[in-house]
Amino acid sequence: MSSSYNGGIKFSLFGESHGKGIGVVLDNLPSGISIDLNKVGEFMARRAPKKDGTSTTRNEKDIPEILSGLYEGKTTGTPLSAVIFNSDQQSGDYGNIAHIARPAHADYTGYLRYNGANDPRGGGHFSGRITAPLCFAGAVCGQILEARGITTGAHIRSIKGVSDEAFDPVNISAEQLELVKSRSFPTLSETAETQMREVINNARMAQDSVGGIVECAAVGFPAGIGSPMLDGLENIISQLVFAIPAVKGIEFGNGFECAELFGSENNDEFSLKDGKIVTKTNNHGGILGGISSGMPIIFRVAFKATPSISQPQKSVDFKAMTEEELIIKGRHDPCVVPRAVPCVESALNIALLSALLEYPSLEG
Amino acid sequence: MSSSYNGGIKFSLFGESHGKGIGVVLDNLPSGISIDLNKVGEFMARRAPKKDGTSTTRNEKDIPEILSGLYEGKTTGTPLSAVIFNSDQQSGDYGNIAHIARPAHADYTGYLRYNGANDPRGGGHFSGRITAPLCFAGAVCGQILEARGITTGAHIRSIKGVSDEAFDPVNISAEQLELVKSRSFPTLSETAETQMREVINNARMAQDSVGGIVECAAVGFPAGIGSPMLDGLENIISQLVFAIPAVKGIEFGNGFECAELFGSENNDEFSLKDGKIVTKTNNHGGILGGISSGMPIIFRVAFKATPSISQPQKSVDFKAMTEEELIIKGRHDPCVVPRAVPCVESALNIALLSALLEYPSLEG
Amino acid sequence: MSSSYNGGIKFSLFGESHGKGIGVVLDNLPSGISIDLNKVGEFMARRAPKKDGTSTTRNEKDIPEILSGLYEGKTTGTPLSAVIFNSDQQSGDYGNIAHIARPAHADYTGYLRYNGANDPRGGGHFSGRITAPLCFAGAVCGQILEARGITTGAHIRSIKGVSDEAFDPVNISAEQLELVKSRSFPTLSETAETQMREVINNARMAQDSVGGIVECAAVGFPAGIGSPMLDGLENIISQLVFAIPAVKGIEFGNGFECAELFGSENNDEFSLKDGKIVTKTNNHGGILGGISSGMPIIFRVAFKATPSISQPQKSVDFKAMTEEELIIKGRHDPCVVPRAVPCVESALNIALLSALLEYPSLEG
């Protein structure tokens, strides 16, 4: 595969950071679904660089041009394609480091993988910029989910030691998800926002960077969707989440904490509520055996600190095979986490819509 | 897909816990590779129930019968299929709980997913038993990796509060991996083994169960294998790891800890060692941009406590829609973690061989 | 892929002619569908060798043993697997020709493809025997189609100069399809049967073989199923049909004849009949733009004469690189066409069910 996904939804991402354009082709969408392009734009704006010191000052308008698949405002069911033309590129910033591997970046591994033929400018196809078309796809899939009463949303769970409140895994509501998505800095608690902004700002001032954790949830997703083994919701979501650069871990429900609990503590007992089957707790994160239980789907994703920092770093020129000191110039996010929030939602949106579409409809 | 994987290696798992047999078809294997069936048997024996109190007493001989794909001891390159016939089934143990959802099991979600038509006995296709053919596939792929100088291995990193030493992410060696795989209880430290056995035994005596964390590594894997975005090593490994029942999280390199570090701390600087490019630290877990860096590949997987416990639990009869108390009879693992170790290795073996096979060989 | 298919239905075929067993795993079947195993057996018996001089006398009982995926007579929705154990193998018959390429067989190409590691006995995985599990899959899919009012069937359209009547492309009915399927020698006309049997018998007496054409149809398939471009019904059907050894061509509707017609002759005009949209003629074979039109689906498949003939043939020992004369011993079909009829139906059944399952159900 490489940069294409071939589940219920199929998509193919393309583009390099400093090439002519980036984009996505979304195949197998249901037809006749109204897509509100303004809302798509708003969704994508949450990923765009901010002017508030938390991100790069690179000016990315990132307005996707839709080339096909939308007719009179509705999905045609044939491939929906969107292109974002690159404009503000400033390749010169990267010229001097062409063969000195930036630590924690894919310069060296990409060079090996493509025998030196890949576009190195700004990380090329490895750039975080390719998450813009991912967010386009996520926004479109999200609107299709919404039309069926499914709401997804994410917030910053923590940034280097500063934690936001957690989602309530049992009672998290569509309203709360909408609310946190509407915030310019997506935390549940304003105190957390203030402290996180400070941590990020301090990192920026110190020519350093920080990472963090994003927590993501879906409510309204029907029970009984997914599959055991290879094509369960956890498999799909994680495959898609790891498409986002800088992700180093994912956990569902109570996640790694489950390793510390007795079965009698970890098991979510079933009960009836308003004639519906629910669990009293939601350690399982809404997924059992790869299949949705009807409880909120909930997971967390760990992001490493932005690899690009302005401090001098030791590295290697992988062409000359010499040890070098490296100074990275250019504009960089001191923390990718705020902009990563809609990316994680996008991965979830695509995964959930894929699973819905894969669900066979011919049962006896 | 459901229970098939369609990467460089393709495989299709089948079977139900109490059906006639379980097995796997492995397609697209390279041809002409010698497979040592005794070693395959030893690998699978690590997953089989032990008589030491840490697992179920269910007597699973689990000798795979190879039906095709192996000729004169070597892979033919055409599909390699193996069947394990179920013998010791005792379905009666499960009869009385057919429609009362066992907490943390897939009884209820599976019932919805398959409209009540799936085989409910012993969890059916959701049973941990289906990891036996997964281990068969993993053992075969592991031997093919070994023939190329690649060694994988895993150990129990922790069980409910008791931790083993961690793998050294920079210096972990093939010898250490072989050693820990040879142990009947796979920990690095014997103290950890003693304490973990005690924790498991206590849980068993209390009619309870415990979870834990498995740490897995590969050494000798060449740099430059993998892909950005959707088909990176992390994407593939995580998709395969979540095929193992009870997994709730996965993290690569320093994983969730990366969210607590500055970029200046987290970045692994490159240097030269014996004319080879290495990193001084290995927070990235041997994968950058989805592609191997040549450093050890390292990740951890969280397992929840065995859902089946003998204590009374509250639940729901999802057919009658009544609240019920549930007593689970039958034989169950007080802790799946020791038996899960080769399952995690299997997921890694399949993923790494898939990535090697997907690596295009026609570069200009 | 190799021997697996990954559409709406996924399946993985395995086995070698003289190995332990052959079989198939069918994944993604709808759950809860009753499967009549006697009817599956009858379907497969149509592919089995006959004692009437038209086929090999190899004694293949070919009773599939179902290992999983069927519970209380219904599909579980989890992988349905079936194995046929090989019993009557007589490998000795093939021993002396191991490296002398049998003309029109895959001995030489298979040797190259698998670097000499594939099982050469009886053609190994290239054997026509692997169509037995294909027919198992086709029989199961056919029953699921039948439950939705879709009937498929095929007949021998011609054998070396002797033609049967053609299906009426507009009025062919389910009853006619059932009738021809029930015949031991599947032709519409009894005269054709007599003449074809004579042609086959003459070929057998002359130590020679003959080919022919199979015509296949489906009625009751709903309009609007399929896709443009890569995943249309013609694409899927042809991909599956070419899995049958000895197929050299496929044509839909009026097929190659269309190249001789004016547009004004070839275009099928639409009209209304009993309030339903139909075409007056059916040159398009029930498929327009890859999508079903509601008219009978109809296509023809060309089979070459059985490559194995008892006459001396000139060939090459591809290991010794010497020219040799070859005498093929063993038992062979003087004509594969009668036994190929259910194989072609199987390809169609799988294709149609796949297309039905891929049809998205979330339209706005």
Next chain:
Amino acid sequence: MSSSYNGGIKFSLFGESHGKGIGVVLDNLPSGISIDLNKVGEFMARRAPKKDGTSTTRNEKDIPEILSGLYEGKTTGTPLSAVIFNSDQQSGDYGNIAHIARPAHADYTGYLRYNGANDPRGGGHFSGRITAPLCFAGAVCGQILEARGITTGAHIRSIKGVSDEAFDPVNISAEQLELVKSRSFPTLSETAETQMREVINNARMAQDSVGGIVECAAVGFPAGIGSPMLDGLENIISQLVFAIPAVKGIEFGNGFECAELFGSENNDEFSLKDGKIVTKTNNHGGILGGISSGMPIIFRVAFKATPSISQPQKSVDFKAMTEEELIIKGRHDPCVVPRAVPCVESALNIALLSALLEYPSLEG
């Protein structure tokens, strides 16, 4: 899938006839291959409308804009995307027939498939225009094949009764393929050209259209590439060829004629020539058991007459459910076959490169 292909090469086609643009994303190309864009343009020009009366006068410049995947003239190995912006659209020509099904077109089936949401202008995604990006993909893949000494080419084998000479299936050479590709009207014989032009012109004058047969070949393709069963060269080529609108049949080697021959006539005997294994005849068309034999690959494809003719036709308004007379306005090809020639080559180029890339390289 729909409009994406997921073999060794993955590609995703998008666009509608009268939308903003059409294009393709090509994923998994080998990196570092020089692509001559002038030659790509020349290849695509062969598909573009001609001013010689054989095709529509629609003015399609069809210059693909490459957005990614090419850096300093070479493939990067990351997705190569190309867009052709639609300019000369004249949707008005189609307005009046929006819901009257054009016979032999996909208006009605597409309407059903997409619940009326697909773009109907000019056939939308069903338009032959989508073969422009297919040809872009084919041109790129063709250059990669050429760099390995593999040459493909096609010619018009017949148009309504007028036949060109056939390719010599044994001795066809790269030079002959290059020569016929260089001709503005691709036939081997100039007499055939003259007669075919006349047939096409007569059809145009009579407000009618004609179909024909394209014959396509590859030389220099190495022996041993492909797979048995589902992923053989015939399976791949036919799946791709049926992506071209108006194709109704495909046959390999001697094709349907094989049904008329004895095995002793049809079998291609092997011999040695200059120390290489060859066959004296090439009825098998260079493919045995799905795998290349080293002989020229050869196949023929049947195209129906252009469905759009200016004569009045009877049809149905599928929205109003009334019978109507239909007059198709607009500009149409009286014969698609000359322009289809590079489309067939493209399908072959993609198929052969896919097969080369899928060939595993880790044999023991």
